[in-house]
Amino acid sequence: MQITYSEFAGRVKGSEIRELLKYTRKEGIISFAGGLPDPSLFPLDDITRITKEVLNEKGLLALQYGPTPGEPEMIDALVEHMANFDEKATTDQICVTSSSQQGLDLISLVMVDKDSEIIMELPSYIGAIQAFERAGAKMNGIRLLDDGMDLDQLEEVLKDKANKKIKVRFIYTIPDYQNPSGIVMSLAKRKKLIEIASRWEVPIVEDSPYREITFNGVTFPSLWTLSNGEGVIQLKTFSKMLFPGMRLGWITAQKEIIEKLALMKQSVDLCSPSFNQLIIARFIREGRMKETIKQAIALYIKKNASMLNSLAEFMPEYVKWSKPTGGMFLWLTFPEFIDAKEMLKIAAANNVVYVIGKPFHCNGTGQNTLRLNYSFPSIPQIEMGIQSLAQTAKEFCEIKKSI
Ligand SMILES: Cc1ncc(COP(=O)(O)O)c(C=O)c1O
Incomplete structure (x- = not known):
């Protein structure tokens, strides 16, 4: 049978990154490619205990459908979590x-039509580019400088779009x-961006x-906070600060926007899992979330320092890094x-892989960039992997120079 697929389906392209995953399958390879948290941080004992408690005390609720914007207990816990990180929201501002x-x-479903214009950083998160692309958005990339997006370029683009009567x-x-x-x-750029x-x-x-995974204790107020919620929609997730397996996150926005998003969510999945929400709500309420984040920070400070030290020691001087x-x-x-992308083959032969930078650029640039996790x-893997990557860079440069 000949199936006619939707335009939407046609817009979802296989990511270049997925194709490159074949290199990561090799035995003994060191991967800097994913965006995964360290599983040694996963609070297995607490989650096991809380899961049993939730089943014993609220099993019938936990295994039932729940309200689309979320379990009230979870929403209360999210307000508490936000307050722990100096952010304020009311329960009707959360989904x-x-x-x-x-x-x-x-x-994408609520705010983008085919050919709608949106603006994003260059580079930006690949999963967002995929979602916006599928919706048919036209993406305008704004240079990312060391302190955030280039706001002069942003103004130019906004002016140009307004002149062309593009919203x-x-x-x-x-x-x-x-x-x-x-x-x-x-902080200055955050304020200016809102303005x-x-x-x-x-x-x-x-x-x-x-945002929660901060190494120096300095966290600037979020755009949500700085704008008093006016014109900002904030997306949050537990995937990085805790673990991704329960697939839980939340949106904070003005009540009317939340209502619109929740209505759309109803048509997408009715509700997020009540069971998971009740477990995480209790985890937050017990103060365990803050503890786990502290442990994550302590571990990632060491890993980050190890990667930066290894880069400084082994990378040739023509390579720059954040x-x-x-x-x-x-x-x-x-x-x-x-x-x-070309260099990745040599990297894999040297037992190290990374994510190429180009797919993070909505305008197709960035072929000379890459991301390391x-x-x-x-x-020990970081130290060995960076040495291999430095070796790879030198070998690849020699090959290129000799051509
Ligand atoms: C910036 C950003 N947004 C969203 C996500 C999606 O994460 P999740 O769906 O696991 O919450 C990620 C994951 O890497 C990310 O880096």
Whole structure:
């Protein structure tokens, strides 16, 4: 039978990264490719105990369908979690999601039509690019500088779109320890961005999975907080600060926007799992979330330092990298003539893999960039892997020069 697929389905392209996964299957390979938390941090004992308690005390509720915006207990716990990290929200400003990727999906469904124009950082999170691409959005990339997106370029783009009578649907940004670059948006830029967005009447979508994972104790207020919730939709997830397996996250936004998103969510999955929500709510209420995040920070500080030290020791001087103060990634930039995709074959032969940078660029640039993850590999793997990567860079440069 000939099946006619939707336009939507046609827009979902296989990611280049998936094709490169074949290299990671090799025995003994060190992978800096994923965005996975260190599983040694997963609080197995607590989750086992709480799961039993939830089943014993609230089993009938836990195994039932729940309200689309989330279990009231979970929403209360989210308000508490946010308060622990200096953020305020009321219960009607929250919608629980099946992690942030669903948040991105809901945003696409509610705010993007085919050919709608949106703005994002260059580079930006590949999963967001995929979701927006599927919705048919036209993506405008804004240069990312060391302290966040280039706001002069943003103004130019907004002006140009306004002149052409194009209504930009939203500005998508990851202000805290950005994926893929690890960059943090400065406080001054956060304020300016809110001012610009409000002046041009463009909402901001703030995606912030890494905000809690801060190494130096310095966290700037979120865009949600700085804007008093005016014109900002914030996406959050437990995937990075806790674990991804329960697929839980949440959206914070003005009540009317939350209602719209929740209505759409109803058509997507009715509700996020009640069972998971009740477990995580109790975990937060017991203060265990804060503890787990503290442990994650302590471990990732060491891993991040190990990667930075190894890069400084072994990488040739023509390679540049970001020096993140939180999150899970750092970002490498090679001379223009280096194609990170081509180099990956040599890297894999040298037993190390990474994620190429190009698919993180909505305009198809960035072939000389790559992302490294330090949260998942062990410290000995980081040290060995960076040595192999440095060796790879030198070998690849020699090959390129000799051509
Ligand atoms: C910036 C950003 N947003 C969203 C996600 C999606 O994560 P999840 O769906 O597991 O919450 C990720 C995952 O890597 C991410 O880095």
